[in-house]
Amino acid sequence: MYKILIVDDEPNILLSLEYLFKKEGFKVFIARDGEEALGIISEDEPELVLLDIMMPKVDGYEVCKHIKDQHKNIKVVFLTAKSKQQDVEKGLNLGADLYLTKPFGNKDLVTRVKNLLN
Template sequence: MIKILIVDDEPNILLSLEFLFKKEGYHVFIARDGEEALDIIAENLPELIILDIMMPNVDGYEVAKHLREKHKGIKIIFLTAKSKQQDIQKGLDLGADLYLVKPFSTKELVAKVKTLLN
């Protein structure tokens, strides 16, 4: 079963995305900040991470940097409110496979995840 890690400090987003991707048949892990995400990655290496940027403790940029140094094969989707061109460029420079801005379409997100994983 394909594993997805969803990292966001917004409880509503975590719950809705967890439900959505479980319904699609994925094994879903959730983390409320970057620190928790790094712990989960160490124990349960996911195939894909949906990652917010602005979070307490360790932000999404740091998580992405760590992933690209240690686990190059993991797909990264930034899902964030940071919509400035410089933020998008930084995310892509850190190795993100996709950068989506909130608010977002869940239908589009599911389609993009399926594309990235196939």
């Protein structure tokens, strides 16, 4: 069973993604900001992190940088409203494995996450 961490400050997105991935058989952790995410990553080391960019305390770019510096085996998928080319490039340059913009399709997201993990 893969462990996945969902990081977003929007409660509705957290709830729907948590439900979606639990239904698909994942062990799901959730964090409401980047600081909380860093704690979960160091304790539970998930295989994949779904990561928003715009969050309180520590933003998604900083979380991604930390993951790629300290936990190179963890996959990072940005799931964000930031859709400008410069945002996409910044995310990928920091080491993100995938950059998806909101809104997204649930089936597509699950398929892409499974492909990254297999």
